[in-house]
Amino acid sequence: xxxxxxxxxxxxxxxxxxxxxxxxxxxxxxxxxxxxxxxxxxxxxxxxxxxxxxxxxxxxxxxxxxxxxxxxxxxxxxxxxxxxxxxxxxxxxxxxxxxxxxxxxxxxxxxxxxxxxxxxxxxxxxxxxxxxxxxxxxxxxxxxxxxxxxxxxxxxxxxxxxxxxxxxxxxxxxxxxxxxxxxxxxxxxxxxxxxxxxxxxxxxxxxxxxxxxxxxxxxxxxxxxxxxxxxxxxxxxxxxxxxxxxxxxxxxxxxxxxxxxxxxxxxxxxxxxxxxxxxxxxxxxxxxxxxxxxxxxxxxxxxxxxxxxxxxxxxxxxxxxx
Amino acid sequence: xxxxxxxxxxxxxxxxxxxxxxxxxxxxxxxxxxxxxxxxxxxxxxxxxxxxxxxxxxxxxxxxxxxxxxxxxxxxxxxxxxxxxxxxxxxxxxxxxxxxxxxxxxxxxxxxxxxxxxxxxxxxxxxxxxxxxxxxxxxxxxxxxxxxxxxxxxxxxxxxxxxxxxxxxxxxxxxxxxxxxxxxxxxxxxxxxxxxxxxxxxxxxxxxxxxxxxxxxxxxxxxxxxxxxxxxxxxxxxxxxxxxxxxxxxxxxxxxxxxxxxxxxxxxxxxxxxxxxxxxxxxxxxxxxxxxxxxxxxxxxxxxxxxxxxxxxxxxxxxxxxxxxxxxxxxxxxxxxxxxxxxxxxxxxxxxxxxxxxxxxxxxxxxxxxxxxxxxxxxxxxxxxxxxxxxxxxxxxxxxxxxxxxxxxxxxxx
Numbered sequence: 001x002x003x004x005x006x007x008x009x010x011x012x013x014x015x016x017x018x019x020x021x022x023x024x025x026x027x028x029x030x031x032x033x034x035x036x037x038x039x040x041x042x043x044x045x046x047x048x049x050x051x052x053x054x055x056x057x058x059x060x061x062x063x064x065x066x067x068x069x070x071x072x073x074x075x076x077x078x079x080x081x082x083x084x085x086x087x088x089x090x091x092x093x094x095x096x097x098x099x100x101x102x103x104x105x106x107x108x109x110x111x112x113x114x115x116x117x118x119x120x121x122x123x124x125x126x127x128x129x130x131x132x133x134x135x136x137x138x139x140x141x142x143x144x145x146x147x148x149x150x151x152x153x154x155x156x157x158x159x160x161x162x163x164x165x166x167x168x169x170x171x172x173x174x175x176x177x178x179x180x181x182x183x184x185x186x187x188x189x190x191x192x193x194x195x196x197x198x199x200x201x202x203x204x205x206x207x208x209x210x211x212x213x214x215x216x217x218x219x220x221x222x223x224x225x226x227x228x229x230x231x232x233x234x235x236x237x238x239x240x241x242x243x244x245x246x247x248x249x250x251x252x253x254x255x256x257x258x259x260x261x262x263x264x265x266x267x268x269x270x271x272x273x274x275x276x277x278x279x280x281x282x283x284x285x286x287x288x289x290x291x292x293x294x295x296x297x298x299x300x301x302x303x304x305x306x307x308x309x310x311x312x313x314x315x316x317x318x319x320x321x322x
Numbered sequence: 323x324x325x326x327x328x329x330x331x332x333x334x335x336x337x338x339x340x341x342x343x344x345x346x347x348x349x350x351x352x353x354x355x356x357x358x359x360x361x362x363x364x365x366x367x368x369x370x371x372x373x374x375x376x377x378x379x380x381x382x383x384x385x386x387x388x389x390x391x392x393x394x395x396x397x398x399x400x401x402x403x404x405x406x407x408x409x410x411x412x413x414x415x416x417x418x419x420x421x422x423x424x425x426x427x428x429x430x431x432x433x434x435x436x437x438x439x440x441x442x443x444x445x446x447x448x449x450x451x452x453x454x455x456x457x458x459x460x461x462x463x464x465x466x467x468x469x470x471x472x473x474x475x476x477x478x479x480x481x482x483x484x485x486x487x488x489x490x491x492x493x494x495x496x497x498x499x500x501x502x503x504x505x506x507x508x509x510x511x512x513x514x515x516x517x518x519x520x521x522x523x524x525x526x527x528x529x530x531x532x533x534x535x536x537x538x539x540x541x542x543x544x545x546x547x548x549x550x551x552x553x554x555x556x557x558x559x560x561x562x563x564x565x566x567x568x569x570x571x572x573x574x575x576x577x578x579x580x581x582x583x584x585x586x587x588x589x590x591x592x593x594x595x596x597x598x599x600x601x602x603x604x605x606x607x608x609x610x611x612x613x614x615x616x617x618x619x620x621x622x623x624x625x626x627x628x629x630x631x632x633x634x635x636x637x638x639x640x641x642x643x644x645x646x647x648x649x650x651x652x653x654x655x656x657x658x659x660x661x662x663x664x665x666x667x668x669x670x671x672x673x674x675x676x677x678x679x680x681x682x683x684x685x686x687x688x689x690x691x692x693x694x695x696x697x698x699x700x701x702x703x704x705x706x707x708x709x710x711x712x713x714x715x716x717x718x719x720x721x722x723x724x725x726x727x728x729x730x731x732x733x734x735x736x
Binding site: 233234235236237239241242243244245246248250 | 420421422423483520521528529530531532533534536539540542543544546547550551
């Protein structure tokens with residue numbers, strides 16, 4: 001485990017749990033019931049991650065739940081997955097409102113909103129090349145932060161850039177929720193069944209790498225977290241009958257650019273302004289001025305790639321998000 | 323109060339009422355026993371008697387979808403269906419109510435398959451009782467005619483804005499030719515008034531979005547608002563029916579009662595059977611029996627409080643259900659009545675009977691027999707069975723030790 005040396009007096013790393021002591025499971029974090037919320041996007045494997053965590057916990061004789069919550073389902077749309085892990089039978093089917101652990105699989109999703117309900121003394125596990133301290137400061141969180149550059153781990157394990165398995169390793173290592181051996185076993189079994197033994201071994205290696213590369217830290221003096229200012233929703237008496245919206249263009253308030261995992265790189269010098277991209281873009285994200293393409297509106301572009309596919313020149317090319 | 327008496331079937335009376343509403347759009351698909359409505363209405367359209375865009379859709383699902391679209395575009399809309407047609411519509415039936423679109427739909431009650439059956443029961447309307455539509459059950463063609471007009475007014479009331487079903491018995495009413503009092507076109511139109519759109523999607527100067535997604539953070543509030551609209555319908559129905567009385571001379575309540583006030587034995591039923599029962603009540607009354615009838619008109623909203631107070635002090639009640647709620651062991655009307663009485667602290671023996679499914683006839687003698695049973699309940703002080711009885715069902719011989727009077731000779735030979 002790396003430590004964040006020389007980072008100042010108020011932030012310490014190497015919390016005395018996790019990989020360093022081959023944790024004894026749930027008791028390590030001193031709770032009867034641990035609740036985990038995963039933030040990812042459709043296709044990034046948050047749901048799979050939650051399921052594998054559940055299988056690993058089962059191997060340790062723990063009671064588990066793994067479930068997910070979708071909005072309009074679509075590859076790239078933000079999704080939530082949940083785990084409950086406990087020593088005894090879990091009977092609640094209520095939503096997880098105040099998780100102990102939040103895992104953010106997609107670095108672009110990291111903003112204060114992911115802290116919603118997260119206990120002040122909880123864990124925030126983030127896929128990012130940044131340090132735990134930078135993350136803690138960025139979202140003003142007072143609990144324990146773990147970070148892992150999952151893309152680097154995947155590269156090293158010769159896997160496609162999927163973050164869920166490395167993040168599973170980071171989660172288990174940081175919280176001590178699951179022993180490494182149980183997690184490796186669950187990962188191996190899952191991937192051997194679906195993708196064969198070689199892929200399974202690579203994924204186990206990703207868990208191992210994550211275990212050693214995860215960075216963990218927390219404030220010595222837990223500071224107070226700022227209250228999230230949730231915008232108030234209307235009461236039932238205030239709603240228009242049948243949900244009619246009289247405000248045109250309200251979709252403008254809904255920034256779908258967050259869904260993107262790759263974006264169209266526009267080369268002005270290659271463009272002949274045929275405007276095929278403008279016609280085909282399902283989100284009016286192609287910006288124009290007097291019949292000339294001026295750029296891409298990345299606040300709304302979901303990264304579907306249709307514009308690049310219909311471009312007759314090389315003016316648009318899809319590039320992975322960073 | 324200029325009126326004309328015509329001899330009409332229930333379906334013709336409903337078609338005529340629909341014409342007098344001057345709907346902008348009617349979309350429908352034929353199904354027995356509703357077909358007569360749309361047949362008659364098509365004649366009106368082709369004769370130029372009404373200026374309605376009549377869309378003969380390729381299915382009921384499409385018909386209701388067209389109605390939803392037309393209502394959202396600011397039109398007065400009417401349609402009609404039965405049984406499987408309503409079942410096929412069901413998906414859009416909920417959407418019409420959820421989008422709070424006023425419209426009126428005649429439901430000519432017919433049993434749902436299977437087994438396949440074309441005759442009357444109320445299972446089709448009951449299937450969508452929770453959809454958020456107003457449901458009025460009519461006893462005869464006159465009520466069906468009148469209720470189309472009343473339902474339209476109530477549906478279009480701004481604080482209500484819920485679609486409304488006018489339900490009446492297939493064949494018993496729909497195909498039965500009886501005298502019906504008809505209002506003039508002018509007095510009908512002055513009663514219902516011109517259509518005032520709540521939303522008009524064709525109004526490009528005031529653009530609106532309808533049917534937007536409402537997930538966990540909004541859906542509950544919309545459903546709560548819908549429940550409130552139903553309460554508004556409960557509040558407004560008496561006033562609108564009073565206005566109708568002034569126009570027509572015909573008086574309607576949330577339920578119809580017949581010699582109920584001093585009655586001790588009461589029969590509760592929806593639809594045409596409650597008219598048949600009037601004959602029986604008259605006969606028993608002349609023999610000195612204190613019997614009466616309560617026929618709910620509004621099943622949704624259900625007049626719980628008013629119904630309960632009308633039943634205070636009664637000695638025994640029979641609730642007849644022309645539909646079953648499989649697994650509740652009580653019919654849908656029985657469930658409503660029992661729960662209303664319980665909530666209002668009215669304790670009276672209630673005997674629930676499922677009868678007449680798939681068009682099985684019920685006779686005056688049958689109804690007389692039901693009153694005799696009620697009397698027996700009162701005299702012996704025995705509680706009626708907790709579960710519903712199936713009235714008139716053929717029972718087989720008891721499994722063992724029964725009093726079989728028939729023996730298979732062949733089995734004796736072996």
